[in-house]
Amino acid sequence: QSALTQPPSVSGSPGQSVTISCTGTSTDVGGYNRVSWFQQPPGTAPKLMIYEVTNRPSGVPDRFSGSKSGNTASLTISGLQAEDEADYYCISYTTTNTWVFGGGTKLTVL
Amino acid sequence: QVQLVESGGSVVQPGRSLRLSCKASGFTFSSCAMHWVRQAPGKGPEWVAVMWFDESSKFYADSVKGRFTISRDSSSNTLYLQMNSLRTEDTAVYYCAKDRTGSYTWDYWGQGTLVTVSS
Numbered sequence: 001q002s003a004l005t006q007p008p009s010v011s012g013s014p015g016q017s018v019t020i021s022c023t024g025t026s027t028d029v030g031g032y033n034r035v036s037w038f039q040q041p042p043g044t045a046p047k048l049m050i051y052e053v054t055n056r057p058s059g060v061p062d063r064f065s066g067s068k069s070g071n072t073a074s075l076t077i078s079g080l081q082a083e084d085e086a087d088y089y090c091i092s093y094t095t096t097n098t099w100v101f102g103g104g105t106k107l108t109v110l
Numbered sequence: 111q112v113q114l115v116e117s118g119g120s121v122v123q124p125g126r127s128l129r130l131s132c133k134a135s136g137f138t139f140s141s142c143a144m145h146w147v148r149q150a151p152g153k154g155p156e157w158v159a160v161m162w163f164d165e166s167s168k169f170y171a172d173s174v175k176g177r178f179t180i181s182r183d184s185s186s187n188t189l190y191l192q193m194n195s196l197r198t199e200d201t202a203v204y205y206c207a208k209d210r211t212g213s214y215t216w217d218y219w220g221q222g223t224l225v226t227v228s229s
Contacts, residue, residue, distance in 0.1 A: 051213045098171060
């Protein structure tokens with residue numbers, strides 16, 4: 001159950017777009033369309049932003065979008081806003097009926 | 111509205127046991143798979159365990175397999191995590207999380223309960 005690989009940090013200015021990658025293997029990210037993304041501001045529980053690679057729960061702005069190619073999933077945030085500054089985690093269901101998280105990416109809005 | 115309230119966290123010595131509870135409300139507990147997820151201080155979250163809604167299956171992370179046991183009581187809408195042979199690396203905030211049915215992810219989390227394993 002090795003962790004998925006995410007960049008430690010990304011940054012962008014208000015209004016810009018950023019993309020966070022999440023790389024796994026054929027036994028997790030590449031094996032299913034069961035990748036989710038969570039946003040976690042400091043001191044709070046994670047909040048679901050994307051599920052099943054591309055789907056947004058109600059209430060999540062459409063500035064947040066997800067995609068996947070092979071063993072790599074991506075989260076794109078367009079029209080960056082100051083309130084988007086947080087840690088972002090990907091997670092995938094695996095072929096052994098377990099879940100594996102990415103190491104997390106700190107988004108800084110400049 | 112959905113509420114998940116964890117309790118039972120405390121400071122314990124290595125090798126000891128602890129049981130966490132998660133009281134659920136605002137949804138049909140008996141119809142949802144439930145998970146435990148933990149987050150060590152300054153680290154990212156780690157999935158710990160899941161129990162299917164009908165109690166037919168339980169799965170665990172390798173790091174806790176054989177030491178932790180997940181269980182549930184649908185009569186009281188409560189999820190449990192029995193933690194035995196605790197190690198210092200088990201120190202974390204433990205969250206219970208409600209499965210988003212059919213989506214293999216979680217849509218609600220509790221506020222967490224802190225477990226500190228230290229001599």
